[in-house]
Amino acid sequence: MAPSTTSALTLNINGEKHTLSVDHRTTLLDALRERLDLTGTKKGCDQGQCGACTVLIDGRRAVSCLQLAVAAEGREITTIEGVADGDRLHPVQQAFLDLDGFQCGYCTPGQICSAIAMIEEHAAGWPSAATEDVRPEAGVPELTAEEIRERMSGNLCRCGAYVSIVQAVAEAARAEEEAV
Amino acid sequence: MRLVDVRELPLDGIESTADGGLRIGATVTNSDLAAHPEVRRRYPALAQAVLAGASGQLRNMATVGGNLLQRTRCGYFTDLSKPCNKRAPGTGCSAVEGEHHNHAILGATEHCVAIHPSDMAVALAAFDAVVTYESADGTGQLPLAAFYLPVGDTPHLETALPAGALITGVILPPAPVAAHSRYRKVRERASYAFAIGSITGALDVRDGVVREVRLAFGPSRPGRGGTGGRAGPDRGARRTPRRSPPPRSAELAAARPLPHNAYKVTLLRNLVVALLTELTEEAAR
Structure with a gap:
């Protein structure tokens, strides 16, 4: 049997659940931008040096380029799309x-x-x-x-x-x- | 092959030990370590060292266990087109003849001059930390000074951690002198950069007499004489007067600088004077 290279997972982003299947190596950043169309989170250096991809994970800031999507399951993720209160800006x-x-x-x-x-x-x-x-x-x-x-x-x-x-x-x- | 996220393991506690030290779990984040009241109270230089490393985002993600086992940032180690004894044993060290202005002056050999970039480890070295681990064969402990192997001619072998072992935490023995400790770091920009020189110092002064001095230098090649080493304790010495000549340090006397990193000897010596002056003035208040 060929080894599995993908995982099905559910990500909790801005209070909404998203179920998707990703390559194990997919970063949270790429899952957000390329799979879920949440392009507010930006890719700058893609190696943890610039901070452009910062999101909140369980309320704490983290760079999403150094976080595997599979390791973000079960966490509460907040992106820039989720910080405002409706029409009222943060x-x-x-x-x-x-x-x-x-x-x-x-x-x-x-x-x-x-x-x-x-x-x-x-x-x-x-x-x-x-x-x-x-x-x-x-x-x-x-x-x-x-x-x-x-x-x-x-x-x-x-x-x-x-x-x-x-x-x-x-x-x-x-x-x-x-x-x- | 299985990918396991070890951050989920229940090793994220910081607790006092019966003898008055601290036990820090391997998955404690740098942020939680630096914010912990007992760390800040009893080992302030450890909190300062951790805060001097990386950024707020990375400190939220980085852990104590991962910090100890991080790889060197030597450019030749990551450049697959260049020889590197650490990456490909026996191929040679490109840094000795090449770009090495940020490389080690302590603990290096002609086989490898790469540094271990951890700020945290410099403070742990000053406080005689002990690394605890667990493997299929049971649990074990390694003092930090024995945890990192001497470079010798085997730079690809970095730690004495047995194969298949997992770091479970770090134990800080009780050290009253550590309450009077500081960490100072020099780097090429104001923040968010690796150290070119750093020092942890602790000084216990009572009735005008220095009872104990501890110093540890970084960044260096981990191992005896590198990050893992420390000078002292130097009991009973007179209080260091202001503008005194730098104290003798066996560590700095053993420095083996290369043409482009010889400046670090002066830098570290100046850091020793600056830090001991600060700690002495603090003790006099």
């Missing part, structure tokens, strides 16, 4: 629009997904490499521009729109903090 999306947090826009879906999870990580008290004192007694560091740059360093922007991206992320974080 606060991070709105901030990117208001503050011109992009130029060509190709890295933007990844930037936005990454920022959404990053703001939650910060709210949960996670330190970063920019945090002077990581001991829990030191408390949660303020989300300064330096902290944002460090925490968002996994998302590259070839246009160099970083100045506006940092401002947009800071504004979204401030808005979410106020909303709490």
